[in-house]
Amino acid sequence: MHFPSARRLLALALGSIALAVAVGGCSKSPDAPPAGGAAPKAGAVKIGFYVKQPEEPWFQLEWKFADQAARDLGFTLIKTGGNDGEKLLAAIDNYAASGAQGFIVCTPDTRLGPAIVAKAKAANLKLIAVDDQFLGPDGQPMKNVHYLGISARKIGEEVGRTLAAEMKKRGFDPAVTAVCAVTYDELATAKERTDGAIATLTAAGIPANRIFKAPVRTTDIPGALDATNILLTQQPGVKHWLVCGSNDNLVLGAVRALEGRGFAPESCVAVGINGTDCIVELEKAKPTSFFGSMLLQPKAHGYQTAQMMYKWIKDGVEPPLDTRTVGILITRENFRQVLKEQGVRE
Ligand code: FCA
Numbered sequence: 081m082h083f084p085s086a087r088r089l090l091a092l093a094l095g096s097i098a099l100a101v102a103v104g105g106c107s108k109s110p111d112a113p114p115a116g117g118a119a120p121k122a123g124a125v126k127i128g129f130y131v132k133q134p135e136e137p138w139f140q141l142e143w144k145f146a147d148q149a150a151r152d153l154g155f156t157l158i159k160t161g162g163n164d165g166e167k168l169l170a171a172i173d174n175y176a177a178s179g180a181q182g183f184i185v186c187t188p189d190t191r192l193g194p195a196i197v198a199k200a201k202a203a204n205l206k207l208i209a210v211d212d213q214f215l216g217p218d219g220q221p222m223k224n225v226h227y228l229g230i231s232a233r234k235i236g237e238e239v240g241r242t243l244a245a246e247m248k249k250r251g252f253d254p255a256v257t258a259v260c261a262v263t264y265d266e267l268a269t270a271k272e273r274t275d276g277a278i279a280t281l282t283a284a285g286i287p288a289n290r291i292f293k294a295p296v297r298t299t300d301i302p303g304a305l306d307a308t309n310i311l312l313t314q315q316p317g318v319k320h321w322l323v324c325g326s327n328d329n330l331v332l333g334a335v336r337a338l339e340g341r342g343f344a345p346e347s348c349v350a351v352g353i354n355g356t357d358c359i360v361e362l363e364k365a366k367p368t369s370f371f372g373s374m375l376l377q378p379k380a381h382g383y384q385t386a387q388m389m390y391k392w393i394k395d396g397v398e399p400p401l402d403t404r405t406v407g408i409l410i411t412r413e414n415f416r417q418v419l420k421e422q423g424v425r426e
Contacts, residue, residue, distance in 0.1 A: 125155035128175035128183030134161030145382030182206030228403040236276025243322040244284035252320040262325030270326035277324035304333020323350035328357035374407035
């Protein structure tokens with residue numbers, strides 16, 4: 081994952097705002113036809129869809145469902161991805177140049193929010209943020225930017241409840257049980273998830289000094305594996321780990337680290353979030369410590385956001401400013417059926 085330095089980010093954001101002001105300064109009223117003169121043909125709707133980590137099954141599914149909306153409703157979808165703020169800003173230019181009227185974005189960095197908004201305004205592009213909510217210059221969520229995301233805290237709490245119930249069911253000795261929370265606190269939706277899980281585990285009686293965070297440097301399986309290995313080295317006395325994390329990949333990295341240290345699969349319990357990035361894990365013939373995941377709704381995040389954008393462009397129907405989706409627990413017992421019911425798998 082690409083992490084631009086704060087200075088570089090600021091330069092990027094300022095450059096982009098300067099550009100937006102320059103372009104905006106000499107541009108037409110919001111309702112004017114795009115450069116080139118001709119107003120878009122009826123039905124010639126074009127929508128961009130940018131995702132930060134196109135290698136994650138979650139984002140591939142968002143795209144797949146957005147493609148479905150494009151086919152159903154008859155618009156052109158332009159898909160762009162990459163974990164790099166500069167790439168996103170270039171993609172916005174490209175959407176505008178291609179004659180798109182709006183875009184949906186899961187930004188590589190939520191602090192780019194003001195720069196993205198400025199660029200979208202200057203190019204007269206409608207904008208919906210998906211998954212990761214933009215942050216303003218004050219570090220607070222930009223509530224005036226249309227957003228569809230998950231009920232992160234509640235979903236995290238459900239992870240915590242599931243872990244606590246499994247601990248009880250398996251009769252783990254509390255004296256040698258601890259929590260490993262694989263965290264990425266730089267991203268608000270990620271922090272809310274692990275904070276929710278930790279709060280429920282605390283309420284279930286796990287003392288604060290048995291709850292450990294493993295902060296990742298990169299939000300992928302290798303990043304989580306490294307972070308968890310550090311924690312496991314520091315806490316050699318723990319026999320049973322209850323693992324939560326901000327998404328499937330972070331939890332899977334922890335599971336791989338536990339395996340590397342020789343923990344038996346049934347001696348630890350791990351619960352992910354997304355439900356889309358752990359299907360191979362749940363399909364393995366031999367169970368691992370990965371007990372289950374909170375399945376989110378990629379269809380709502382892909383199809384619904386695209387549909388909202390389409391109606392906004394075509395009929396002037398503005399979407400709600402804030403839409404939140406929920407999760408459903410999937411385990412080895414029910415995942416095939418639930419994935420089918422949710423339209424994630426045939
Ligand atoms: C964030 C995470 C993704 C997914 C999404 C809903 O963007 O990085 O894995 O959980 O929220």
